[in-house]
Amino acid sequence: MKTYKILVIGPFSAGKTTFVRTLCEKYIDTDMKLREPIGEKTKTTVALDFGVVELGEKRVRLYGAPGQKFFFFMWEVLSKGLDGYILLIDGENPNALLEAEDVYRFFRVMLPKTPHVIAVNKFGHPGFSLDLRDVRIALSVPEDVPIKLVDARDYDSALSVVKLIVESIESRRVKEEAK
Ligand SMILES: Nc1nc2c(ncn2[C@@H]2O[C@H](COP(=O)(O)OP(=O)(O)OP(=O)(O)O)[C@@H](O)[C@H]2O)c(=O)[nH]1
Numbered sequence: 001m002k003t004y005k006i007l008v009i010g011p012f013s014a015g016k017t018t019f020v021r022t023l024c025e026k027y028i029d030t031d032m033k034l035r036e037p038i039g040e041k042t043k044t045t046v047a048l049d050f051g052v053v054e055l056g057e058k059r060v061r062l063y064g065a066p067g068q069k070f071f072f073f074m075w076e077v078l079s080k081g082l083d084g085y086i087l088l089i090d091g092e093n094p095n096a097l098l099e100a101e102d103v104y105r106f107f108r109v110m111l112p113k114t115p116h117v118i119a120v121n122k123f124g125h126p127g128f129s130l131d132l133r134d135v136r137i138a139l140s141v142p143e144d145v146p147i148k149l150v151d152a153r154d155y156d157s158a159l160s161v162v163k164l165i166v167e168s169i170e171s172r173r174v175k176e177e178a179k
């Protein structure tokens with residue numbers, strides 16, 4: 001059985017823990033209470049989320065990173081042996097692109113060749129306002145990196161993003177083997 005290690009990254013409150021929780025019946029989270037709740041958000045990830053997604057003969061070990069800068073040292077720890085990552089962006093947050101830029105830059109510098117996809121979350125919610133073309137331009141996302149809408153609370157929607165990153169990893173391997 002092929003296994004893949006995938007990390008879900010993104011700024012604070014992008015929906016990373018929700019994404020892992022939606023996909024994995026059994027999961028681990030390390031969410032702790034925020035000192036001041038922000039709307040309906042009362043907890044934040046302090047170390048990682050973890051769960052397993054089975055895709056037929058493929059097994060995805062899905063990790064969620066913390067979004068708060070205070071815990072950013074975990075990004076490097078969680079990146080060991082990574083096959084690919086999903087950058088999750090909060091489509092409702094007017095500062096989403098600025099916040100995502102910092103996180104994305106960190107990973108592009110640390111893992112310049114690692115396959116990744118961008119998923120713009122909270123699609124379908126009344127406050128959703130991000131245009132995918134703006135995302136590509138603002139973050140200088142390479143043309144071969146897919147950008148997709150997602151609702152992290154919806155199983156099929158979240159699963160489609162996991163399938164996409166696995167396809168990206170596979171097609172990169174095929175290209176490298178052909179060289
Ligand atoms: N409308 C809507 N809300 C969502 C969606 N996904 C997550 N949320 C909400 O957004 C908030 C953030 O969710 P989390 O999953 O804790 O975000 P996170 O990225 O893990 O946050 P940190 O670990 O603190 O960085 C929660 O209040 C979720 O209920 C979505 O697809 N649509």
Ligand SMILES: [Mg+2]
Binds near residue numbers: 017044045064065067
């Ligand atoms: Mg979290």
